[in-house]
Amino acid sequence: MDLTKSLGELALGSRFKRISDRLMQDVNLIYKEHRLDFESRWFLMFYALTQRSPQSITELAAALGFSHPAIIQLSTEMEKAGLIRSHSDKEDKRRRLLALTEKGRVTGSDLKEIWEDIEAAAREAIRETGIDILGVIEKIETVLEQKSLWARVEGKIKKRRMDAVEIVVYSPAHKSAFKSLNYEWLEKYFKIEELDRKILSHPEKIIKSGGQIFFAIHGGKAAGTCAMIKHHRHEYELAKMAVTEKAQGMQIGKKLAMTAIDWAKKQKAHAVVLETNRKLAAACALYKKLGFIEVPFTSPSLYQRTTIAMRLEL
Amino acid sequence: MDLTKSLGELALGSRFKRISDRLMQDVNLIYKEHRLDFESRWFLMFYALTQRSPQSITELAAALGFSHPAIIQLSTEMEKAGLIRSHSDKEDKRRRLLALTEKGRVTGSDLKEIWEDIEAAAREAIRETGIDILGVIEKIETVLEQKSLWARVEGKIKKRRMDAVEIVVYSPAHKSAFKSLNYEWLEKYFKIEELDRKILSHPEKIIKSGGQIFFAIHGGKAAGTCAMIKHHRHEYELAKMAVTEKAQGMQIGKKLAMTAIDWAKKQKAHAVVLETNRKLAAACALYKKLGFIEVPFTSPSLYQRTTIAMRLEL
């Protein structure tokens, strides 16, 4: 029957909107029927001015949670209706101070009765629900303040995407992917060096000398790769890390690196080292997050692009 | 600090709006960040079409609770985005049927994952509140359906206005008010007859012959009046009922008549009669509501304006 209702949690926003529209429309109707020459949307600002007058545009905007152009629009309407009047602040010529006029004050006391009736009516409706509605609203706002719906959804999406990626070790079928994935970023940010060409063309040599190569499979295709090159008995180098542009933001790099480090631990490694370029900020941030710390160079790098060396003690 | 919060029940609508805005904005952000080429406002209509396709403009408007121009606007946008397509109904050439395109169906299955994430995130937030939010919304809607906020406020206003009116019996201070209140409506709808002039100039005669005159006092002034004229031992006539235009709609007539009838009961009257003119619809409706029924004339009326006679058995 009612689509919005049947959608449950998915249409939560629409359902709150429906209640709010209904309430505000009813209040509007009351002002209209009683020819009060007062619009319900003026209420918050008008009320704020009955509490403290004068106030500046931005003060009111902050108090009501509206944008300042909204306050300006309201103020022109209410000024036309003769309820408020404005004058520029002598101490700060940028500010325009809004204050109730005499007519505004009179209207205010006329409206006070109606407001009391509205409040009483709302209280009556709330009592009928048998629920502490204001408490519920408060609770919802608190929960959303702690973690917004946006943040929650982002978390879910990230997790789902990470789960959708499978990490596998080298097999000859992936030989060309190892090369093309690395060529993609090398050509974008730097240039292919002789050593790159050699290593990327013969991945099986990494395996033969006691290392390993990992691939992130997403939707049946290799979307990322990284290699562990054995330096000596207890030290491996994390190298040739690449994630295709289309699959970035899916935490593939993180998952690859974590798998590689776990693998190194199993090989009884005591440390993992790596070399990279500071320009690759996302990569550097990831390494730091995984526990790598910057170290001085023990020997000159074999690559021209290298500007930083890092090390992770296991 | 927070004006809306401090207003309590008075700003209930604003607070619901704030929650709804926040939720819908967050969902919007999700579509934007993930470059989904999909607007959150399309959601309800798009979803409705995934459930049943094709549907006409008005069918969709009814299902979503929107106006039909809103559906037309959404449909042009979504048609431009290639998600839907429309063709006119062969059976009823007025109707335009909207259906998902192939691209629409594909987009739908892409979006399904995100929607599941949003739903899961909302569910998570709800769980954190520890409250059955959907149940609360349901309850609020039920209560407002039974009696809208508008109806509740109208009730309060009516009651307050009725309470603000005091009914008093004749005293010489009211002599001129009795005349002017009646002249006001007589001159507006009919013309003053000789008998009117006589009775309205000498109200004390009504009292002397065993009747009574009542005045409704509002804001210190007489806003309405009515007289009970003794016909004989057990029968009185309700006459010269007048309420000043400014105070109409405040139930003053009703309160006056009820007081007068109560008074007649105390005088051991068996019946109250009255004469009036059908043109005075509001007055006739009031008399009927109080239990008067139309009766044939027993003797010709002494007033030219009379077109109906009524009687209330006590």
Add this chain to the structure above:
DNA sequence: ATTAATTACGTAATTACTTACATAAATATA
């Protein structure tokens, strides 16, 4: 004492709807 940054306000354009009104097609009525 300049220069730069920030703040306060204003205007224009946009958004996501609504209400009001018009027209054509279908249905009901005399």
Add this chain to the structure above:
DNA sequence: TATATTTATGTAAGTAATTACGTAATTAAT
């Protein structure tokens, strides 16, 4: 069967806010 009413859609204008951007006044930094 002509006429009136209802229904489905379309168009225009209005509403209540927003974002985006510009200018003037104030404050901070050099």
